[in-house]
Amino acid sequence: MKITSLMLASSLVMVSIIFSYSQKLKLEKDIIVGVLRAIIQLIVVGYILNWIFGIKSPIFTTMLILVMLFNASLNSAKRGRNIEGTLWISYVAIGAGTFITILILVLAGTISYSAYQIIPVSGMVISNAMVAIGLCYRQLTSDFKNKYMEVETKLALGADILPSSIEIIRDSIRTGMQPTIDSMKTLGVVALPGMMTGLILAGTSPVEAIKYQIMVTFMLLSCTSIASFLACYLSYSRFFNNRKQLIK
Incomplete structure (x- = not known):
């Protein structure tokens, strides 16, 4: 241009x-x-x-991804200010989702572990996981506040904190995953995704661009699911004290 x-x-x-x-x-x-x-x-x-992209060092590429993970974790932790330890929880959740997703793509030969491929792909994966975790934290905080009577009733009847919180956890995971699922339903119908559009504008065949977009869709769903699951299950216990009482 x-x-x-x-x-x-x-x-x-x-x-x-x-x-x-x-x-x-x-x-x-x-x-x-x-x-x-x-x-x-x-x-x-x-x-x-x-x-x-001119640096051919896998170590440098890995270090850069770790920095990206930390920044994303720091940002998502702000969404859960009332939850203790959200920084490390976010880092573990986003890191695990990113590692598993990237590992599968590399082992499958879909992408190579080179900076010009790994950095953009990791950026997309990490940013989507960051948004999903932020939604999870907000939903957890809201549900524990609005449903504290329901949780306390279960605790009073002898239930442990996990069975007492399971519906809230599931609802929060669902909230984190929902935007990614909704965007999948409208791919190619409501709008053409950014990566696909960019490839087409760059002169790539639409059929070839679709293949890349399908790969992106799958990896975003995978990372979002893993990150939301881990974030919710690692953070729900923070709403209880050492006596397994709900903190109001």
């Missing part, structure tokens, strides 16, 4: 600015700052990725 074409396309930003100004939304400053930040960040990331 030519720079002149990109600059002309940037005029589309004016649509949002005009709409904000006419409706007195007072978002003009945020829009301009957001656009400038996006441009600067993407340019910087573009040059960094260009440098990273």
